[in-house]
Amino acid sequence: MTYGYSLMRDAAQQFHALSDPTRRAIFERLAQQPLSVRALAEHFPVSRPAVSQHLRVLTEARLVSHVRAGTQNIYRVDPQGIGALRAYLDAMWDHALHDFKSTAEAGFRSRKERR
Numbered sequence: 001m002t003y004g005y006s007l008m009r010d011a012a013q014q015f016h017a018l019s020d021p022t023r024r025a026i027f028e029r030l031a032q033q034p035l036s037v038r039a040l041a042e043h044f045p046v047s048r049p050a051v052s053q054h055l056r057v058l059t060e061a062r063l064v065s066h067v068r069a070g071t072q073n074i075y076r077v078d079p080q081g082i083g084a085l086r087a088y089l090d091a092m093w094d095h096a097l098h099d100f101k102s103t104a105e106a107g108f109r110s111r112k113e114r115r
Contacts, residue, residue, distance in 0.1 A: 010062065011088035014081065017061035022046060023054045027077070030064055034076035 018024045022044060029035065029043055037055065041048040055075055058064040062081030066073040 008088070010081075010084050014061045014063055014085045017057050017063055020054070020057075022050075023058060026051065026054050027058055027063055030075055031077050034074050036069075036072040036074055038072070040075070 018027060025044065026040060029040060037048055037051050040055075041051045044051060046054075055064060055066075059066065059075075059078075062078055062084065064075050064081075065078040066075045068074075
């Protein structure tokens, strides 16, 4: 299985970012709608600075991005980052399906030869 180093590195960073339950919950909340840090903090039993730290990790992993709206940053899911993660998962899935097909065909040929 060959993946580009960058694709693997990005996917590893994204999986690491989502491995934390609070970060994953923040990400899932942002998948529903873009929100400010203050609005996000209202939904979690952590401080606004803690939410900001989680958002920094998600931003560095390219899972979320933000735009400035007055004095607030509005965070949203980053479609390009999600696209990169999906490309990684699709490549793994394609490889797994290819291996399954090869194994099934080899078993079929083996049974056919024994007859």
